[in-house]
Amino acid sequence: MSESGKIIEITEKYGARNYHPLPVVIAKAQGVWVEDPEGRRYMDMLSCYSALNQGHRHPRIIQALKEQADRVTLTSRAFHNDRLGRFFELLCQLTGKKKVLPMNSGAEAVETAVKAARRWAYAVKGVSPDEAEIIVCSNNFHP
Known part of the structure; x- marks a missing residue:
């Protein structure tokens, strides 16, 4: 059995179902391309339901993630943090809206x-x- 087949089998055995996924295992990705454990490449036409419109592993986004992870992983909205207000301001300027709610x-x-x-x-x-x-x-x- 292929590595992809083994991964699908164990996932279906132990994972609760909420989707019926395509029979493709994604092991790595770059830009618009994804690759399975056997090395077959596919163009990612789903973009994780629009969450990856910038593509996989964009270097600027990876760098921003690393910099943020070195500072703080996550803050609850029960606190203020030093980046959120500026993000809100930029998003309001971009969209022409008065307020945003993430x-x-x-x-x-x-x-x-x-x-x-x-x-x-x-x-x-x-x-x-x-x-x-x-x-x-x-x-x-x-x-």
Whole structure:
């Protein structure tokens, strides 16, 4: 059995399923290219659902990650940190928005967007309390 086959077998044996992944094992990557344990190269057309639009292992991003890891790994939003305010400022300038609210995941972002839409419906649109409805796609990834 190939190394990829062994990896897939052990993953399926011990991992709970939430996706039905392609039968490809990614062992390393650079730019738009990914490679399996057998050395076959594939062009990554998924970009990790847009989280990798800059490609894999971009040198400037790797350097920034290393520099940050040498300083502090993570801070909760229960604290201020020395980089977040400047990031907010740059993001607001780039987008033309007055405020930003970072999220940890797409699911968290969608949930917050739904809450914001409901709040807008009550405050701006004049929807009666507890009467706002959100229409979503059935059986979709995000509710």
